[in-house]
Amino acid sequence: MGCIEELKYETIISHASFKECREYVKEHFKERIEVEPGFKIFDSYIIGIPPILVGIEGDAVVFPYTKPCHGTFLLRIESSDEVDRLRKKR
Numbered sequence: 001m002g003c004i005e006e007l008k009y010e011t012i013i014s015h016a017s018f019k020e021c022r023e024y025v026k027e028h029f030k031e032r033i034e035v036e037p038g039f040k041i042f043d044s045y046i047i048g049i050p051p052i053l054v055g056i057e058g059d060a061v062v063f064p065y066t067k068p069c070h071g072t073f074l075l076r077i078e079s080s081d082e083v084d085r086l087r088k089k090r
Contacts, residue, residue, distance in 0.1 A: 004044050018064060024074055033056065033087075033090065035089075039052070042082060046065070048066065056086060061077055
């Protein structure tokens with residue numbers, strides 16, 4: 001899939017805590033999947049303090065992404081392939 005920086009993404013929250021990202025996903029998305037640190041989304045490892053929640057809305061994935069030296073961001077990326085892969089994880 002490639003580097004997340006090369007994908008078209010929307011930043012929902014910037015410079016957030018892991019808890020802020022988790023609470024946002026919990027409050028705004030009916031479809032959620034809990035993943036462990038080290039889980040790969042878009043070929044990138046997700047880091048954070050469990051539980052890490054990933055939201056799904058239509059063909060979009062919403063997840064926390066930590067950029068070293070920049071902090072944690074909650075991103076939204078359209079990808080039906082990644083949504084299908086996440087749904088199979090359940």
